[in-house]
Structures are given as structure tokens and as C-alpha cells.
Amino acid sequence: MKDFNFHIPTKLYFGKDKELEVGTILSFFGAKKVLIVYGQGSIVKSGLLATVQDLLQKEGIEYIELKGVMPNPDVSKVKEGLALIKAQPVDFILAIGGGSVIDTAKLISTAYFYxxxxxxxxxxxVQATDRIPVGVILTISAAGSEMSTSAVISNNETKTKTGYNSELNRPIFAIENPELSYTVSPYQSAVGVVDILAHTLERYFNPSSENELSDALAEGLMKSVIEAGKVVIENPNDYNARATLMLGSTLSHNGLMSLGKDAYMPIHQFEHVISGFYPEVAHGAGLAVMIPAWMEFYRKIEPKKFAKFARNVFNYDSGNDLDSGRYATVTLKSYFKNLGLPVSLDEYGIYKSDLEKLAARLTSDGEKPLPHHIHPVDYETALKIFELALEE
Structure with missing residues (x-):
């Protein structure tokens, strides 16, 4: 176990009707005027936005709004938000939604001072040096941005998608009522499950000691999320399953799953390249394609760790590490497919002729391999893994 410092300043308000406390929470943190950031209008249809507006008014808190954040959010929306708050300054930003909304709010928060x-x-x-405080009402269990240091934004003009990490990105508070996710579609619920698993799995496959505590935490979280994912597809209004996914989203990406070890996440880098070129591919959907492809390649390089994963997450032990790793890879891929997700690139109209540009972008034209403690991802490795992602 490596030495570490760990601090999470985000206060979590979890449970039924917790969103009804948003006015008093914002008052407690000294908010006088708030930028409300949200997506395509689901919170308008559900009445959540009107509820929040009323609660802020009762506390005497002014607000302005930035609406229309899209999945794989583009930097143009960040610029729109910056223009808005430079004309009408605010002292707090409230993101209502999932990862795309929260990440947009985060970059607005730090870029205001640049x-x-x-x-x-x-x-x-450049590094972020300051921020406008951000709070969150979470409506989608997926990205974990409600308590993370990361923010991922696309630039559709350059077909680039990238993230940056900063302690300034951690929200001041996160409100999580699992009931707010009841109306999330089966597809969006499924891609959220994949994102939660990816945040946990990628940390898990970083180097660790034989009895690493964070690995045991990760195994437990993945097992719970896999089961909860099955339940919400069948019964979207199952409170306990929705609660498991919402809390799992938060814990998967706040640093807890990698305490005492590295936390490099190469599969996310593969997916960022895909949705950078093809923004219509949802982040979790791209991960559902790339996770099994990455596992199929690396299970032969780290057979013992993959066998441990098979044993402790899927209760499978053949006595042969390579076979066990293969079982875990196939089982996880089948799980994604059973959630209703495509599991190959060609299902998104991405074919073999497209792979060279993806591998080139991922490795900076072969000049900058992605780190790995045994086998770094150079251009040829990237191309091979993308090729594996063509196989259904």
C-alpha cells in the first residue's frame, strides 16, 4: 500500500425528499445568487426545476439559468455559461442532472477565473487556480462527478474529448434522492451502470498488494452494482436498487476505491477518443464496448489479477488463471449485452477502416503511449485492442 493523503470536502445529503432541503443548504453555504445548470428539459417535465426555483425564492436566493447541456458536453456550452455569469455575476453554481451537467458546471466554475x-x-x-462553489442535485447514477476531482468536456470542433483533475472540482455538496432516478430510461440506466463499473474496475486493475483493502472494497461495490443493474432494468422503481446505484456512482469515483494505490484509467482514454470522434456514442455505451476488449488483451498479461477478479466478483475459479480471466471477460461482456447495450464498435458504425485514426489519436500519433505497469499502450497495442472491440 502506498502512502496517501485523503480528504473529501463534499457534504452528502442522501435519501428521500432530500432535494427539498436545497434552499436551506445553499443558504447555509452563503449563496446569494446562483447559476442553475441543467440538461435537455427532463427536470422541467418532472417539476423538479420548479420545485428548486420555489425553494430558492423562499430563502431569498436569486438565480439565473443555463439550460440545454448535451451528453458528451461541448465546450461551447461552457463558454455560454461564462458569458452569462460575467454579465450577471453569481456566487454559487447548482448543477441539476448527471455527469454532463456537473462537468459543465465545474469547468464554468474554474474557468471564470481564467x-x-x-x-x-x-x-x-494551464492549471485551475480558483473556483465558484458548485453544488449538485443528482438525477442520474453514472459518472460519479458529484464527488470527484474530475471534469470531462468535449471540443466538437477539434473532435477532442478530455478531462482534467483538480481538488477544486469537488462539489461543496451533493444531494442524492434515488427516487429522482426512477424516470431514467432503461438505456441511460444501463450506460450508467457501465460507467460506475468502469470507474471501479479500472482502479482495481492498477497494481496492488495481495490483500489490498481498496481491492476488497472495489470487489464488493462491483458485485452490488452488477446485481442492482439487473434489478433496475426489470423494475425501474426499486428504491433499494436505485439507491445502490446512486451511492455506488459516488463511491466509485471519489478516490475511495484506489486508496493506497495508483488510479490510472486507460479504458476511459480509449472511450474518450471514440466519443470525441463520434459524440453520438454515450460515454457508458463506449465503455461497454471497450472494457471487454481491454480485458481480453490484458488478461493474458496479468492472469493472476484477472483470475482474482473472476473468483471474487463472479465466484468462478477453474484452477487455471487464463481460463478464469477469460470467463470473467466473457461474463462481463454478456452482462452488458443483457442490459441492452451494443458490445462491438461496428454496432455504432465504426469499422476497421476507422481504427487507425482512433489509435493515432489515443497515442498522439504513436509518440505518447498510455502508461501501464507491465505493457504500455503503444500504437500497435491500441490498434489491437480497438480491433478486439469489433468482435461481438
Missing amino acids: DGDPYDISLKK
Whole structure:
């Protein structure tokens, strides 16, 4: 176990009707004028936005709104938000939605204090130095952005999707009522399950000791999320399953699953390249394709760790590490398919002729392999893994 410092400043309000406390929560944190950021209008239809507006008014909190955040959010919406709050300054940002909305709010929050192109922060050309505080009402269990240090934004002009990490990105508070996710569609619920699993699985496959505590936490979380995912597809209004996914989303990406070890996430980098070129591919959907492909390649390189994964998550032990790793890979791929998700690139109209540009973008034209403690992802490795993702 490596040495570490760990601090999560995000206060979590979890349970039924917790969103009804948003006015008093914002008052407690000193908010006087708030930018409300949200997506395509589901919170309008559900009445959640009107409820929030009423609660803020009762507390004497002014608000302005930025609506229309899309999945795989584009930096143009960040620029729109910045223009809005520079004309009408606010002292707090409230994101109501899932990862796309929260990440948009985060970059607005930090880019407000930077005079250049806000995407410079995403590209790590400059570091964020300050922020407007962000709070969250979570409506989709998926990205874990409600308590994470990360923010992922696309630039549709350059077909780039990238994230940056900063402690400034952690929201001040997160409100989580699992009932708010009842209306999330089966498809969106499924891609959310995959995203939660990816955040946990990728941390899990970083190097660890034989009895690493964070690995045991990750195994438990993955087992619970896999079962809860099955339930919500059959019964969207199962409170306990929705609660498991919502809390699982938060815990998967707040750093707890990688305490004492590295937390590099290469599968996410593969997916960011895909949805950078093809923004119509939902993040979790791209991960459902790339996770089994990555596992199929690396199970032969790290057979013992993959056998441990098979044993402790899927209760399978053939006595042969390679066979056990293969079982885990096939089983997880089948699970994604049973959730109703495509599991190959060609199902998204991405074919073998497209793979060279994906591998080139992932590895900066072969000049910058992705790190791995045994086998870094160079151009040829990237191409091979993308090819494996063509197989259904």
C-alpha cells in the first residue's frame, strides 16, 4: 500500500425528499445568487426545476439559468455559461442532472477565473487556480462527478474529448434522492451502470498488494452494482436498487476505491477518443464496448489479477488463471449485452477502416503511449485492442 493523503470536502445529503432541503443548504453555504445548470428539459417535465426555483425564492436566493447541456458536453456550452455569469455575476453554481451537467458546471466554475480559452484548462495547458462553489442535485447514477476531482468536456470542433483533475472540482455538496432516478430510461440506466463499473474496475486493475483493502472494497461495490443493474432494468422503481446505484456512482469515483494505490484509467482514454470522434456514442455505451476488449488483451498479461477478479466478483475459479480471466471477460461482456447495450464498435458504425485514426489519436500519433505497469499502450497495442472491440 502506498502512502496517501485523503480528504473529501463534499457534504452528502442522501435519501428521500432530500432535494427539498436545497434552499436551506445553499443558504447555509452563503449563496446569494446562483447559476442553475441543467440538461435537455427532463427536470422541467418532472417539476423538479420548479420545485428548486420555489425553494430558492423562499430563502431569498436569486438565480439565473443555463439550460440545454448535451451528453458528451461541448465546450461551447461552457463558454455560454461564462458569458452569462460575467454579465450577471453569481456566487454559487447548482448543477441539476448527471455527469454532463456537473462537468459543465465545474469547468464554468474554474474557468471564470481564467481569461483565456476555458478548454486550456481541460487540455492541462494551464492549471485551475480558483473556483465558484458548485453544488449538485443528482438525477442520474453514472459518472460519479458529484464527488470527484474530475471534469470531462468535449471540443466538437477539434473532435477532442478530455478531462482534467483538480481538488477544486469537488462539489461543496451533493444531494442524492434515488427516487429522482426512477424516470431514467432503461438505456441511460444501463450506460450508467457501465460507467460506475468502469470507474471501479479500472482502479482495481492498477497494481496492488495481495490483500489490498481498496481491492476488497472495489470487489464488493462491483458485485452490488452488477446485481442492482439487473434489478433496475426489470423494475425501474426499486428504491433499494436505485439507491445502490446512486451511492455506488459516488463511491466509485471519489478516490475511495484506489486508496493506497495508483488510479490510472486507460479504458476511459480509449472511450474518450471514440466519443470525441463520434459524440453520438454515450460515454457508458463506449465503455461497454471497450472494457471487454481491454480485458481480453490484458488478461493474458496479468492472469493472476484477472483470475482474482473472476473468483471474487463472479465466484468462478477453474484452477487455471487464463481460463478464469477469460470467463470473467466473457461474463462481463454478456452482462452488458443483457442490459441492452451494443458490445462491438461496428454496432455504432465504426469499422476497421476507422481504427487507425482512433489509435493515432489515443497515442498522439504513436509518440505518447498510455502508461501501464507491465505493457504500455503503444500504437500497435491500441490498434489491437480497438480491433478486439469489433468482435461481438
